Amino acid sequence: xxxxxxxxxxxxxxxxxxxxxxxxKKIAAAIESTSASALQGKPVPTHALRLGDVFGEHTVHLAGxxxxxxxxxKASSRNTxxxxxxxxAKWVYKKTPGLYDMQDVLELN
Numbered sequence: 201x202x203x204x205x206x207x208x209x210x211x212x213x214x215x216x217x218x219x220x221x222x223x224x225k226k227i228a229a230a231i232e233s234t235s236a237s238a239l240q241g242k243p244v245p246t247h248a249l250r251l252g253d254v255f256g257e258h259t260v261h262l263a264g265x266x267x268x269x270x271x272x273x274k275a276s277s278r279n280t281x282x283x284x285x286x287x288x289a290k291w292v293y294k295k296t297p298g299l300y301d302m303q304d305v306l307e308l309n
Contacts (some may be wrong), residue, residue: 204238204264211249211257220246223258
């Protein structure tokens with residue numbers, strides 16, 4: 201509802217350069233592509249934290265009068281990202297030259 205707020209927070213290690221992260225931008229774009237009246241046509245505010253050795257955390261905050269919903273993903277190991285990279289490399293190895301993104305890889309699983 202229009203009385204709600206939608207915002208994103210993301211946290212990564214202190215050596216990460218981009219802020220917000222590409223993942224946070226993708227999440228914001230996905231939310232913005234909906235007709236959510238809470239957005240009122242505005243972009244989703246996204247906040248970046250760079251703390252210690254955090255691998256990656258992303259939270260979508262939905263808050264209304266008297267309640268809040270939070271959807272959070274926390275990566276606890278860089279192996280999570282390495283496994284995804286290996287999966288994508290195996291997938292793209294068989295493809296003809298072209299422009300692909302991870303959504304193409306995910307849709308085939």
